[in-house]
Amino acid sequence: MIKIEHLTKKYGDRYAIHDVNFEIGDGEIVGFLGPNGAGKTTTMSILTGYLSSTSGKAMIDGLDILEHPTAVKKKIGYLPEFPPLYLEMTVKEYLSFIYDLKKCTLNKKEHLAEICKVTKIENEFDRLIGNLSKGYRQRVGIAGALVGNPQVVIFDEPTNGLDPKQIIDIRSLIKELGKDHTVILSTHILSEVKSICDRIIIINEGQIVADVKTENIEQALRGNKKLSVTVAGPAPAVLAAIKKINGVTYAACSVNYSDGSSAFIVESVNDADIRKPLFYAMAQNGWPITSMEYMSANIEDVFISVVDETEEELSKERISEGRDNK
Amino acid sequence: MTAIYKREMRSYFTSPVGYIFVAVFLAVSAFLFMQFTVQAGESSSFSEYFSYILYVFIVIIPLITMKSISEERKMRTEQLILTSPVSLAGIVVAKFLAAFTLFGGTFVVASIIYYIPLAKYGTPNTAHYICSVIAIILAGAAFIAMGVFISSLTENQFVAALGTIAAIILLLLISVLNNYINSEFIRTILSAISFSARYSGFAAGVFDYSAVVYFSSLTALFLFLTVRVFEKRRWA
Structure with missing residues (x-):
């Protein structure tokens, strides 16, 4: 489905990513894990055609993003780190704009209604995006990425800045999506990838330091x-x-x-x-x-930062679960 | 491309920008028309009116081009359109066409309205009138393309507007420098660049093909440069 070969991106003399290789199969949920500035967003930007690589190839379904940009972009739904929302539009207008932009052929009304149902924004359908809270804006962003039912959906830090309840909601939504989409998401939170992904690719300083199945992540962390x-x-x-x-x-x-x-x-x-x-x-x-x-080991350096945040994250979740129980 | 064009047109009228543009353009052009045509006593002479309209562009063109691309950058919505199955040229042309539609539409409507009293109370040269309208529209198109280009260079609408104002003033008035320049060679170049010098043929009632080519190629050049700006940022 997705194949990345020797992907390198340089900003001036600095490597944002350096010789990255991986392959992702159909229907996998893969998490990019790494500290801030590790190269997760750069990799995703190249994969979605927003940036061009300095060298190397990014292919989706056997098509190179640089050679067939339009065909490849049709297969991808992308939620960047900051959801690209037009604040002066209503949710309905926004989604139907994306629908037109992607030249979709599905039944518009049904399709958009379905997406809103999946992302739980039906009640916000006629509201202005500018008036929505951060959690709902994030959902609208996710809904936007799902328009046209792309085979691959890419989420850049989808739970960033949300409250614990919203984080849990979004995670279960992404897990749901994984049933019929290939999903890539990035995060710097270990517990997040552990709870959602089938596979974890750990990136640090622009290079892949581990590529493991989720059940083997502990081993990968300590095995070294x-x-x-x-x-x-x-x-x-x-x-x-x-x-x-x-x-x-x-x-x-x-x-x-x-x-x-x-x-x-x-x-x-x-x-x-x-x-x-x-x-x-x-x-x-x-x-x-x-x-x-x-x-x-190499991987440990990465996780000094990652693991710390995991602890924080877990305690947050415990608090919110406690609240829910009450 | 049509999706972007439609969204762009809508955004002019969901914000005050579109209304302000139309209102200011109509008010100022109506005033100029009154001043230089009706009140001048020669009701069928309109050359002066069209020449002055060019100067109105200094203020009104930046209004509709300043946020064209800079706002998409600032709000990060460009990530959406740049990762959508639309070509860069498609994006740029859609942006340009939206601004051009707003400007051209307003100007054509105004020109039709102003023609009515001319025809009723005088004997205007209709061919000359139409040619002048076409020339103004083409000059406007070139300024709009330039505005879109400048908007693509910055995230800041205000900077984009100031840059566009400066560029339009420069292109309009550069031939004024001719009064102070001895070299025939430089004078020729400045007159060739200057919009007001280029327009003088139309004012005299001549359909100046070279001016038409000049305005059109300038439009194409700036749209091309805008595409290059996108490309350059992608490869940076």
Whole structure:
């Protein structure tokens, strides 16, 4: 459905995205996750034909966006970060403008009514967009992206700036859409992609650092964690002892120091914290551990920011759920 | 393209801009017509009226072109139209045509109304009158294309309006400099650029084809440049 090959975009000397590759199949809901300024919006802008890439290809249904812009744009519904709304129009006028703009052939009245039903803006149909609240404007933006029933819908931070209740609504709406559309959405909130997407593409500093199924995201986050340990003891014996510890999947001696100690790299299964068993094992043998630390992986840097916001987000949701229960 | 054109026309009349434009244009042109035709005592001479109309453009053309593209940029609605299945040329031409329809429509209606008393109380040269109307419309089209172009350069309507005013003044009055310039060569160039110098043929009753070509190609040039502005921003 969507294929991106070696996509690169430069602003002056700075790479906004650099050699990005991925493929998205029919009916997938894919989340772009990354901190602000990671290149999510740039990737989406290129995919929708708003920007041109410096090099590389973006294809939808086998058609290159640069070579067949009109045909490709017909297949896409796009909600940019700031919904492109004409405030002086009513919802009805706005949607029918987009309908004409996209040269749709579906039955206009039925189609627009259906979209409004899906996005729950039926009651706002004749109101001026300028008079709507932010949450409703966001919905109108989503409705606009759905006009013409495009195969691919792209949402740039669809829940940005909404209150927790609205966030939950929009998320379930997007999940619903995923049943018959290919959906790409971007966010910097981990819990959001986890709750909506089938697949997560993590972008940082213009490059893809992970591309995983949602159920494997935890693994992707922690899997890269390696422990670096320095132990004062005979290297082969220490290594053997480390390997015996429950949960260790890989261990190797990396450096032998002149003072008789050695450095080891130890990898373990995802959720096992092997630091304590490691300590006891070494202590039993009388080999002092002189240093022990997690080696920071690429992906971790990304998630220092992302995970923080997840916590915030979760607590917000808990608050709103509590309110709902009352 | 028709969708954008229609939306553009609607937006003129859902905001005060369209009404103000029509009102100011009609009021000022009616006043000029009164002053230079009816009250001048020679009821069938209208050349002077049309020459002065050109100067009204300084104020009224920026009114309808200033927000043409700058507002779409500012409100980010350009993301919608640029990601829709419409060509860049289609977008620019639709924007231009909407402003041109508003201007041309008002001016044609005004011209028909003003012709009635002329024909009733005098013997105007109808061919000359029609040619003058056509020439003014073509000159207006060139100014509108220029206004749309300037509007595409900025997000700020006010800057767009000021820029357009300055550009129109320059194009209209540049031949005035001729009085102070010795070089025949430069004088020829300035007269060729100047709208008022170009228009003088029509005022004298000559249908000046070179002026028609000049106005039309200027229109095409500015529309082309506007498309290039969009393209350049896309590749930037």
